[in-house]
């Protein structure tokens with residue numbers, strides 16, 4: 001058995017999502033290689049080589065790969081696919097984009113969003129916004145899958161000494177989507193998916209100014225990442241990549257504080273695996289209280305300043 | 313320019329799915345079904361392209377049971393011109409759906425396939441990417457803005473960390489994210505008009521596509537329930553519990 005994990009990184013740092021995907025790979029078993037595609041991401045390849053349990057690190061480099069253009073990534077991985085039984089990527093926006101494309105090229109049904117490895121060919125994945133869990137078995141052939149990082153513990157980032165080789169990767173044929181530009185939301189706060197504490201704001205905030213006035217100082221006090229409901233993002237209070245939920249980001253921090261969020265099924269899907277959930281909502285009947293460990297029925301306009309004071 | 317819009321009939325987004333006691337799946341008997349919300353957004357975008365004079369014809373296609381005709385009628389009432397229903401009593405995997413849609417694209421030769429990013433039942437977020445691969449077309453997924461000009465389209469995508477703009481040459485597959493637009497409600501006259509628009513009835517066999525599953529669903533279970541929580545009296549109580557009971561701050 002050989003498993004290929006396609007690394008998630010920012011060009012210079014290997015993201016924790018990769019370490020968590022490696023943990024799923026280890027549960028599957030066999031030889032584990034890491035493929036680093038990017039635009040000369042050699043620092044990432046070096047970091048991957050140090051991860052415990054990695055046999056070999058492969059690299060593929062081009063400008064399109066640096067932007068994770070799906071066509072380019074699929075073309076790069078395809079010539080390597082023959083050497084592997086299982087190909088995994090974390091379920092990042094990039095992974096969600098290229099894994100199905102790759103799978104289709106291989107005539108494989110991809111397994112999306114694995115949250116548990118039952119055996120080398122059997123996996124659990126959430127469906128219906130996490131209101132049901134599906135146990136699926138591959139019926140032969142290769143396995144191509146995305147792994148939900150929040151469902152796995154990271155493997156140790158050190159202790160390994162794998163070799164790094166440039167892969168005999170394929171090149172896109174020129175018909176791929178062309179990268180034009182990007183708008184990256186810069187923040188000194190922890191990344192939403194990896195943060196130990198997440199504070200999320202909802203429609204109750206009423207405006208972008210109010211959202212940031214309320215949420216940012218609280219997040220900074222707690223060393224937390226900021227999330228939002230779809231309603232808050234749709235209304236322009238928060239950037240799109242703050243959205244937590246079925247169709248946004250999935251988080252599972254030690255502490256999740258939902259402020260002025262009602263608790264729609266779609267929102268719960270993105271945060272209900274958090275260790276401790278706190279809800280602050282002025283409506284005692286808001287559905288969020290059904291899953292909150294600690295519910296505070298209050299107007300956030302008084303509760304959040306009190307909380308800031310109490311936290312010292 | 314012709315636009316093909318695949319639309320899926322799924323559980324209504326307001327309904328909480330319940331797992332069947334025998335663990336074979338989710339109970340859909342007597343449950344409200346609707347068009348997948350992301351597909352409504354895709355239909356809306358296609359209709360706007362037509363209103364701008366860019367699209368000339370919109371074809372809505374669904375793979376599903378006979379009742380999926382209603383889903384196609386919804387698309388027709390929103391402004392699609394005609395429909396194709398590939399009747400299928402199972403819920404094929406994205407790979408099989410992509411193969412069927414590829415066959416439809418082969419017959420229809422659309423310049424653009426606009427679809428949802430994700431069906432809210434299976435939560436795969438895979439079919440558009442797979443269809444693009446099978447057609448060897450470029451893909452632009454998770455679109456929050458689409459601008460078509462001549463032989464290409466500029467697509468703003470919602471990605472981790474922010475937004476990304478891609479340029480795709482047409483034909484291409486574009487999948488809709490939540491903020492692409494706000495779908496309209498069909499007006500009563502348009503609902504009446506939609507009843508007269510044609511829907512072609514097909515089967516998977518007509519396209520020579522094998523829709524057999526490649527993955528075996530062993531069981532469908534309920535997720536673990538969270539232990540019941542409590543209401544705290546005030547902020548002081550909350551902070552004390554977070555410090556002393558939960559130990560998370």
Ligand SMILES: Cc1cc2nc3c(=O)[nH]c(=O)nc-3n(C[C@H](O)[C@H](O)[C@H](O)COP(=O)(O)OP(=O)(O)OC[C@H]3O[C@@H](n4cnc5c(N)ncnc54)[C@H](O)[C@@H]3O)c2cc1C
Nearest residue numbers: 202203204229230231245246247260261262267282283300
């Ligand atoms: C296809 C689809 C996908 C979706 N995906 C997602 C997703 O990924 N993530 C997501 O979050 N949603 C998603 N949604 C939307 C979801 O259904 C809800 O509409 C959304 O989560 C509601 O956001 P909200 O809780 O902020 O707003 P509301 O539901 O309007 O809730 C606002 C809450 O704030 C409370 N409140 C108001 N004022 C105050 C105050 N002063 N102090 C305290 N509390 C106050 C109110 O009591 C209320 O409970 C999706 C919907 C669809 C159809």
Ligand SMILES: Nc1ncnc2c1ncn2[C@@H]1O[C@H](COP(=O)(O)O)[C@@H](O)[C@H]1O
Nearest residue numbers: 318319375427428430431436437438439
């Ligand atoms: N049975 C189907 N009939 C028509 N379109 C579908 C079907 N299944 C999926 N699609 C399309 O593919 C998109 C993504 O679905 P999925 O990959 O299943 O999450 C949906 O939003 C639809 O546009």
